[in-house]
Amino acid sequence: MKTAEIQKIIFDQSGIKTTAKQGTGSMRGYIIISSLFQGGLYPYFPFELLQYLRKQFPGQDPKENFFNGSSIAIFQAEGEPLQFKKERKPKPLTEGKGWGSKNSQLRLDKAANRYAKRRRRGDNTVRYY
Numbered sequence: 001m002k003t004a005e006i007q008k009i010i011f012d013q014s015g016i017k018t019t020a021k022q023g024t025g026s027m028r029g030y031i032i033i034s035s036l037f038q039g040g041l042y043p044y045f046p047f048e049l050l051q052y053l054r055k056q057f058p059g060q061d062p063k064e065n066f067f068n069g070s071s072i073a074i075f076q077a078e079g080e081p082l083q084f085k086k087e088r089k090p091k092p093l094t095e096g097k098g099w100g101s102k103n104s105q106l107r108l109d110k111a112a113n114r115y116a117k118r119r120r121r122g123d124n125t126v127r128y129y
Contacts, residue, residue: 002079003031006053006072011082013052016043020081023073029063031077034070037087044069 007018016035023030035043050067057074059065066073091106 003033003077003081004079006033006057006074006077007082009053009056010045010049010072014043014046014049016045017084018082019084027073030066030073030075031081033072033074033081036084037089039087042070045072 003020007020010016010018010033017038018033019036020031020033022028023032035045045067047069050069050072053072054065054067057065059075063075065075
């Protein structure tokens with residue numbers, strides 16, 4: 001069974017874009033398929049789709065396949081996964097700061113966070129004369 005085929009079944013039946021990665025540790029040998037960020041959230045797989053996939057890929061006795069609403073783990077799937085275009089999470093801008101452009105405000109916020117972390121660690125990066 002190919003990873004791209006499984007992803008295509010999921011996309012055709014539910015419209016959910018997925019990503020696939022190799023399992024590590026106790027999940028070694030498994031391909032873990034999870035949903036991508038779409039429309040402001042990470043969608044869950046429909047129950048009917050999970051039942052369909054469970055019948056298609058039953059697994060073997062010592063190494064069974066795992067299906068839940070947020071991820072699917074299939075043992076010994078091979079092949080390259082499909083690559084979907086990713087959506088980016090929107091970056092929050094704090095309200096009440098009406099000066100400067102969005103990019104300059106983001107740079108200022110990042111710099112303020114960086115200096116605050118250094119001050120908490122005890123690094124004297126800010127000096128007053």
